[in-house]
Amino acid sequence: MGLRKYLLTFCFVSDFLFSAAQSTDKDLDKALTKIYKEADFPGFALSVIKEDSVLFSKAYGFADIAKRIPYSLETIQPIGSVSKTIIALALMKSIELGYFRLETNINELLPFNISNPYFPNDIITVKHLATHTSSLVDNQSVYYNVVYQAEKKPTIELGSFLKDYYTKEGKYYSPDNFDSTKAGSNYSYSNIGSALMAYIIEVKAKMLFPDFTEKYIFQPLSMTNTSWFYDENYANNYATLYQINKPESPLEERMVNADKSLLTYSCVTYPDGSLKTSVNDLTFFLKAMMKGYFSNDCAIITKSSYKTLFEKQFTDSDMPKNMDEKEPNRAIFWGYSRKGAIRHTGSDPGVFSFISFDPVSRIGRVMTLNASLEGGDNLKSVEYFKKIIAALDRFEETVK
Numbered sequence: 001m002g003l004r005k006y007l008l009t010f011c012f013v014s015d016f017l018f019s020a021a022q023s024t025d026k027d028l029d030k031a032l033t034k035i036y037k038e039a040d041f042p043g044f045a046l047s048v049i050k051e052d053s054v055l056f057s058k059a060y061g062f063a064d065i066a067k068r069i070p071y072s073l074e075t076i077q078p079i080g081s082v083s084k085t086i087i088a089l090a091l092m093k094s095i096e097l098g099y100f101r102l103e104t105n106i107n108e109l110l111p112f113n114i115s116n117p118y119f120p121n122d123i124i125t126v127k128h129l130a131t132h133t134s135s136l137v138d139n140q141s142v143y144y145n146v147v148y149q150a151e152k153k154p155t156i157e158l159g160s161f162l163k164d165y166y167t168k169e170g171k172y173y174s175p176d177n178f179d180s181t182k183a184g185s186n187y188s189y190s191n192i193g194s195a196l197m198a199y200i201i202e203v204k205a206k207m208l209f210p211d212f213t214e215k216y217i218f219q220p221l222s223m224t225n226t227s228w229f230y231d232e233n234y235a236n237n238y239a240t241l242y243q244i245n246k247p248e249s250p251l252e253e254r255m256v257n258a259d260k261s262l263l264t265y266s267c268v269t270y271p272d273g274s275l276k277t278s279v280n281d282l283t284f285f286l287k288a289m290m291k292g293y294f295s296n297d298c299a300i301i302t303k304s305s306y307k308t309l310f311e312k313q314f315t316d317s318d319m320p321k322n323m324d325e326k327e328p329n330r331a332i333f334w335g336y337s338r339k340g341a342i343r344h345t346g347s348d349p350g351v352f353s354f355i356s357f358d359p360v361s362r363i364g365r366v367m368t369l370n371a372s373l374e375g376g377d378n379l380k381s382v383e384y385f386k387k388i389i390a391a392l393d394r395f396e397e398t399v400k
Contacts, residue, residue, distance in 0.1 A: 039384035043071025080346025088333035197273035241350025245375030
């Protein structure tokens, strides 16, 4: 084949592939636009990346329905439990800084002592907190009646609340705050236990957890629209949150307005689910996490620390009881899906989000939605979310 003919053929093939890629982008956009128009979602944004390239990134609907403010890739909203992936990275950074090890007894790190009344001599480690096997559980009455506050910033300090929750002299103490199993033997997802891990970092770093994450995570990754608390400087960028399904709890009922928007709220245990960020910033974060997993191009922590962060923490011989069937193994705060994806989802009143990446295809996803999929009569919401996932799956099949 002559050089000119080769170049013409190459250009033709390249143009064809580029057109095909454009077509798949358009097909995905068309599918998501249709889903938005048929579903009851106020607004959402998502991004699909492969290694360091953004394959697709777009927003749909409204950040504020009444004011007709479009939802955008820069729209800021809480992301629920996806926040715990920040705790995970901060934990590994703390290990590198020499504050503790995964095997360290948490009572060697805290200014107060925590003892499971069912097993008073049991040792609870950092790893137990990071894998939800600590025997420290969420007392739902305290969690929903004390932790959630109709305030822009919590009125109770994290450390004070945790001391009151876990020590016998505390106003929120109860045996119901503990599991009746030994640490490491039973999986029980704990928001308050996750916040305890962030507080331990705060104690050892001798700086507030928001300051630690700003210094070691948000600034290095250029996550300029990310913070733990409401910031008046970004008031115009915040999404209004909505309760699109029937409220099922007193918490939701007291937060919802007549137009289904929610009161602004905060959480005392803010590290477990109150991070406020945008899809653009989450994309920066996911890119860094995937680089750390797949290559030596590491940000924040070393390659060996990324390996520990994402490796499966359990084997068949030491698997805790009651593991989530949808996530049969755990990394450090991240979960492994049945198909092998590494992921985390987030849900709160007026909030849904997810972050994930596939170790085989090397494709990652992030999504934020200013409504919760939970609540009564939520079949429609769940069904249309499944359609979003199906559309993403079809798109990714064309770019693997």
